[in-house]
Amino acid sequence: MENHGPRSESARSPESAFPRAPDRATAEALRWLAGRREAMIERLRSWCQQNSGSENLAGLRRMADRLVDDFAPLGVACQRRVTPPYTVIDEQGNSESRDSGDLLLWRHAPEAAQRLLLMIHYDTVYPPPPEDADSPGEVGAAAPAACRLESEGRLVGPGTADAKGGLLVMREALLAVRRFELDRGIGWTAVANPDEELGSPASGAMLPELAPQHSLGLLFEPSLPDGALVAGRMGSGNFTVVVRGRSAHAGRNPQEGRNAVILLCRLLAEIDQSGEGLAGVTVNVAQLHGGGALNRVPDRAVGRFNVRVAEPSVQAEWLGRLAALVERYRASEGFEVELHGGFHAPPKVVDAAFGELQRRVERAAEGIGREIAWRNTGGASDGNRLAAAGLPNVDTLGPRGDRLHSPDEWVDVDSLVPAAQTLLLVIAHYAREARQ
Numbered sequence: 203m204e205n206h207g208p209r210s211e212s213a214r215s216p217e218s219a220f221p222r223a224p225d226r227a228t229a230e231a232l233r234w235l236a237g238r239r240e241a242m243i244e245r246l247r248s249w250c251q252q253n254s255g256s257e258n259l260a261g262l263r264r265m266a267d268r269l270v271d272d273f274a275p276l277g278v279a280c281q282r283r284v285t286p287p288y289t290v291i292d293e294q295g296n297s298e299s300r301d302s303g304d305l306l307l308w309r310h311a312p313e314a315a316q317r318l319l320l321m322i323h324y325d326t327v328y329p330p331p332p333e334d335a336d337s338p339g340e341v342g343a344a345a346p347a348a349c350r351l352e353s354e355g356r357l358v359g360p361g362t363a364d365a366k367g368g369l370l371v372m373r374e375a376l377l378a379v380r381r382f383e384l385d386r387g388i389g390w391t392a393v394a395n396p397d398e399e400l401g402s403p404a405s406g407a408m409l410p411e412l413a414p415q416h417s418l419g420l421l422f423e424p425s426l427p428d429g430a431l432v433a434g435r436m437g438s439g440n441f442t443v444v445v446r447g448r449s450a451h452a453g454r455n456p457q458e459g460r461n462a463v464i465l466l467c468r469l470l471a472e473i474d475q476s477g478e479g480l481a482g483v484t485v486n487v488a489q490l491h492g493g494g495a496l497n498r499v500p501d502r503a504v505g506r507f508n509v510r511v512a513e514p515s516v517q518a519e520w521l522g523r524l525a526a527l528v529e530r531y532r533a534s535e536g537f538e539v540e541l542h543g544g545f546h547a548p549p550k551v552v553d554a555a556f557g558e559l560q561r562r563v564e565r566a567a568e569g570i571g572r573e574i575a576w577r578n579t580g581g582a583s584d585g586n587r588l589a590a591a592g593l594p595n596v597d598t599l600g601p602r603g604d605r606l607h608s609p610d611e612w613v614d615v616d617s618l619v620p621a622a623q624t625l626l627l628v629i630a631h632y633a634r635e636a637r638q
């Protein structure tokens with residue numbers, strides 16, 4: 203058992219719900235989890251060996267099959283839901299419908315008044331190895347070749363931290379919670395989605411339905427390299443502009459052409475400046491496609507950009523600027539200008555409901571002698587989407603890791619058990635409070 207040193211007194215939450223020493227079942231569950239270290243590393247290694255790049259549908263299917271089997275010991279039936287198709291704009295400016303993997307959902311005690319939503323994605327940014335590819339991987343860096351455990355306790359491999367380590371934390375904590383019946387009095391839903399690394403274009407539509415059925419959300423993105431958790435997150439939007447002009451021969455009748463590449467470049471240069479004077483806006487013009495033969499005036503061009511905003515009010519103001527800008531370019535004679543996309547993840551702000559949840563997590567972590575630090579970040583996650591749908595959530599309850607989305611992605615294997623224990627205590631405290 204952990205040694206509980208002096209504790210700062212606080213009137214923030216009922217002391218009875220946060221006992222100084224865990225009751226017997228909770229203490230046993232913590233010990234049981236402590237004994238799971240080696241089994242966790244082995245399972246994580248084998249999960250990471252299965253490629254589940256966001257666009258590798260066969261890989262996503264195999265990973266989902268694996269999760270259905272590996273979560274079966276929870277004794278809660280898995281609902282496997284087909285996600286709706288989503289639309290992407292290709293390099294020619296045409297829209298194309300794509301499928302994603304299944305959303306997996308385990309629902310325990312749905313009739314309970316207090317319910318927790320536990321969620322993390324099972325896709326990664328890494329395309330499948332060439333011999334295994336059945337779809338072109340558009341996202342991602344080269345995957346780390348295979349998992350390897352380095353001497354300082356780092357497991358290097360694709361998705362070790364983001365977010366298969368988090369999936370594992372969720373599984374192990376729930377196993378312990380079920381085994382020691384620490385969730386009496388509450389319900390919970392565990393969700394694994396297949397497309398977070400793309401901005402959840404398919405499963406995102408299912409989140410507004412899930413949010414109101416729950417009291418709070420716990421997500422398992424990796425904690426930061428120094429172990430801190432994320433508090434506020436900027437909002438993130440992805441946009442595509444399609445410009446259609448008119449082609450003509452560069453020598454014979456160039457005056458009849460309408461050069462889509464030039465108009466797009468002018469527009470993108472203005473978009474690049476569109477955050478000026480607004481606090482907390484970052485615009486990144488990232489992609490350009492257009493043109494063909496050098497003797498032909500190009501009639502089509504496609505540009506893509508990402509925008510980050512710190513506040514919902516700034517988001518609204520910037521969107522107004524963008525709309526006005528595009529409207530002005532639409533007035534160009536002989537051109538069509540289309541704007542696609544939007545804020546898939548609105549800003550996640552630190553409000554009172556989030557503050558209460560932060561304290562809940564801090565108090566749970568104290569139970570294993572873990573101190574929690576918080577930081578804001580520019581990166582977005584499904585936590586943004588759930589917060590926008592009204593569900594306060596902490597979204598970095600996964601293990602500690604770094605170099606995400608790179609061939610050197612690693613997870614600290616010694617952070618797996620403490621992350622699972624922290625989650626167990628959050629659930630146990632919450633259930634105890636609900637029973638009182």
Ligand SMILES: [Zn+2]
Nearest residue numbers: 364365398423
């Ligand atoms: Zn992630």
